[in-house]
Structures are given as structure tokens and as C-alpha cells.
Amino acid sequence: DADVTQTxxxxxxxxxxRIMLECSQTKGHDRMYWYRQDxxxxxxxxxxxxxxKDINKGEISDGYSxxxxxxxxxxxxxxxxxxxxxxxxxxxxxxxxxxxGANVLTFGAGSRLTVL
Amino acid sequence: GENVEQHPSTLSVQEGDSAVIKCTYSDSASNYFPWYxxxxxxxxxxxxxxxxxxxxKKDQRIxxxxxxxAKHFSLHITETQPEDSAVYFCAATETxxxxxxxxxxxxxxxxx
Numbered sequence: 617d618a619d620v621t622q623t624x625x626x627x628x629x630x631x632x633x634r635i636m637l638e639c640s641q642t643k644g645h646d647r648m649y650w651y652r653q654d655x656x657x658x659x660x661x662x663x664x665x666x667x668x669k670d671i672n673k674g675e676i677s678d679g680y681s682x683x684x685x686x687x688x689x690x691x692x693x694x695x696x697x698x699x700x701x702x703x704x705x706x707x708x709x710x711x712x713x714x715x716x717g718a719n720v721l722t723f724g725a726g727s728r729l730t731v732l
Numbered sequence: 733g734e735n736v737e738q739h740p741s742t743l744s745v746q747e748g749d750s751a752v753i754k755c756t757y758s759d760s761a762s763n764y765f766p767w768y769x770x771x772x773x774x775x776x777x778x779x780x781x782x783x784x785x786x787x788x789k790k791d792q793r794i795x796x797x798x799x800x801x802a803k804h805f806s807l808h809i810t811e812t813q814p815e816d817s818a819v820y821f822c823a824a825t826e827t828x829x830x831x832x833x834x835x836x837x838x839x840x841x842x843x844x
Binding site (some may be wrong): 620656657658659660661664672674675706708719720721723724725726 | 736738766768773774775777778781825828829830831835836
């Protein structure tokens, strides 16, 4: 099984619908992240969490919300999807300890979202 | 905040040739520079990283160089193979910081 599992892998939805992308990890990492990937723009941080009670906005959090249900689970929600949220979304984890651990990310395989 | 620029956006090389991808960064506080490889249908995976206390690091066919004065770092792949075809991302951050700042990616194609 993958260390970081994202569901669904692909989703097509319509404008205005609520969408939830889920992420679970078996790495035992404290830190979890949601990134968005668009062609020519690289990876941009949406939200991150360092433990169950800690939620922080990234550089592009508008239109998104997250929930850290447990150490191993971090979900991303689009309350009312719009077409420019069509993108590839990645969940990632990192260890919260050690000099380098905090910066070494383990990514899931991605969730491709299309908003029509 | 940090701004990372990456060039080129696409790169095609013949199998066996070398490939070089270059990145620049803006924040002098950045001291950790990883490179991620993203294969088709997969998430990015760390392939090599370098810290600012060294100028070069090698791991078999891949190497990374860092010029902290000029604020640029590069990925070098020698003796390229078809399985090296992927999208490569550079990133920069300060150790322990909350976020990695990624470049925009380079799509490398190795032609057999």
C-alpha cells in the first residue's frame, strides 16, 4: 500500500458543487500539506497542518477549506467549485522532527479535478 | 517570500547525453535546496538535495551544484536513460520552515 493515499484519483464535477478530496498516510508524520499543480505554475501550497489542532493557510487558500480529522487524515474541500479550480491536487506529508525531516516531503499520487 | 525560477521549461536530449536544469532563488535565508522528480501519473519524489554548507553533491548519475553567492543551483544528469524522462522540480526553503517554494518544473524527454 502507498504511504500517502489520495481519493478520488479523478473527479469531474459541475460548477457550484461541493467537493472533498481525502488524504490518508501511514508514515506516522505530523505534518500534512495540500498542494495544487497547474501547468507552467509548479506546485503551490493551499493549506498545511502540523497536528490535529493546527491548520494554516498557504499561498492560495481562497475557495478552499481543510479538516485534519486525525494525525493520519487530512481532507481538502471546495465548498462551491468553479472552473479555475480545475487542477491536479497533491497531498504531502513530512516528519515534524529532525533537522531535515520537516522539509522532506512524501507526496501522494494526486487527485485530478475537473470543474465544468 | 521566496521566489524560485526554473529553466528550461522543456528539455530534450539524446540517450546517453547529459541534461542540466537551472534554478535561481531570491531569499538569501534559504539554505535547503531539494530536487523532485515527477513521473507520469505519480506524485513528485525527492531525488537529491543540497544544503548551503556544501557546493556540490553527487548520487550516481545525478549531481546538484549550488552557488550561494549568485543564488543559483543546478541539477546535472549524466548518461541519460529513457527512464529519466519526467518532470523535474527544484525547490528552496530555510531549514525547518513551513513551506517549500517550488520552481515551475522542467519536462525532460530522453530520446532513445
